[in-house]
Amino acid sequence: MAPITLGIKREVSKNRPNDRPRNFYEYGSFQSRQVTLSIWGCNSKHTESSYTLKISAYDIASDWRLDLPEQEVTLGENRSTELWSGTCPEPPFDRAFDKTAPSGTVVIHAILISKGEVVARYTDWPQPYKLLDLPDPKLKVEVRDGKVTINAEKPVKGVWLSVEGDDEGIEFGDNSLDLFPRDEVVVEAKGLAGRAVTAASLWNPKATRV
Numbered sequence: 001m002a003p004i005t006l007g008i009k010r011e012v013s014k015n016r017p018n019d020r021p022r023n024f025y026e027y028g029s030f031q032s033r034q035v036t037l038s039i040w041g042c043n044s045k046h047t048e049s050s051y052t053l054k055i056s057a058y059d060i061a062s063d064w065r066l067d068l069p070e071q072e073v074t075l076g077e078n079r080s081t082e083l084w085s086g087t088c089p090e091p092p093f094d095r096a097f098d099k100t101a102p103s104g105t106v107v108i109h110a111i112l113i114s115k116g117e118v119v120a121r122y123t124d125w126p127q128p129y130k131l132l133d134l135p136d137p138k139l140k141v142e143v144r145d146g147k148v149t150i151n152a153e154k155p156v157k158g159v160w161l162s163v164e165g166d167d168e169g170i171e172f173g174d175n176s177l178d179l180f181p182r183d184e185v186v187v188e189a190k191g192l193a194g195r196a197v198t199a200a201s202l203w204n205p206k207a208t209r210v
Contacts, residue, residue, distance in 0.1 A: 003045050004075065006110050006122035009038045010088060012101065024127050025104040032101035035088040039110050041120065043075035050074045051112040051119065057089035058155050058181065060135050061105040064091040065181075073112075084110075105132065107155040109180040123178035125157055134203045137179070141210035143197050148172070148187045150199075152179040157202040161187065163195040164209060170195070 010023045013034045025032045043049060055068040066089050075081045090102040104126050112120040126132065137156035142149045148161060159177045163170050173188035189197065198207040 002120065003043070004049070004051075004112060004120045005042045006112060006120045007040050007042065007080075008108055008110060008122050008124035010108070010124055010126070011036050011038075021127070025101055025131065027100065027104075032104065035090075035101055035103045037084070037086060037088045037108060037124070038082070039084040039122075040080050040082050041073065041075045041112060042080045043077060046077050048074055048077045049114070051114050053083055054111050054113065055084060056109045056180065058107050058109070059091050059102075059105050060107060060155060061095070061133065062091055062093075063154075064093075107180070109155070109178075109183065111183060118183070121180075121183065123155065123157070123180055125155075125178070129157075129202065137201070137203055139179070139199065139201065141197065141199050143189070143192070143210065146189055146192065148189050148197055150177065150179060150185045150187065153181055155180050158200075160200045160207075161189070162198050162200070162207055163192065164198055165195060169193065 012022060012025055012032045014026055015031045015033060051073055053071045053073045057066045073083050088103040090106055108124040110122050111118050135154050138153035139156055140151040150159060156179045159179055161172050161175055169191040171190040177185055179185060196209050199210050200207045
């Protein structure tokens with residue numbers, strides 16, 4: 001429901017008709033081939049606005065990272081705008097376990113920046129998730145003055161914030177977050193009342209005190 005948002009679509013071409021979702025990778029006798037990305041922004045305000053678009057890729061199987069050149073973009077009023085499309089970045093080296101589509105372990109992250117502040121972010125993950133060998137993201141969560149600051153050294157999907165015990169009265173400004181290295185997220189937390197904050201994610205589904 002934010003006024004400015006981002007979206008990413010990943011489409012995988014295969015050596016057979018796409019009877020599975022087009023964003024799913026396949027291996028073995030059925031193989032994934034070329035992989036493309038489309039990135040767009042949505043502006044629900046009644047005035048157009050300009051931003052800096054940053055796009056990054058991170059390979060969770062090797063720590064390879066690529067930052068694409070920054071772009072200055074304008075979102076038209078009350079509509080969506082196509083911002084970028086092209087081949088999905090992938091590591092420039094061969095890996096025995098995945099030679100048909102090396103981007104099968106590459107996470108894509110896009111942010112829009114205005115006056116030094118991130119106003120929108122979106123992270124796209126290769127699917128299906130069950131094929132991913134997720135690394136320890138080294139998640140760091142700090143609670144101070146009613147705000148939760150979250151960092152990660154590697155991409156992490158679905159960070160869910162909660163509190164220990166009864167969660168009545170707690171209100172987080174955002175939740176179920178995908179985090180990317182070097183993109184700190186600060187979430188306002190109302191009604192903590194001294195309760196400890198916990199965090200869970202796809203990498204570690206068990207809520208852990210922070």
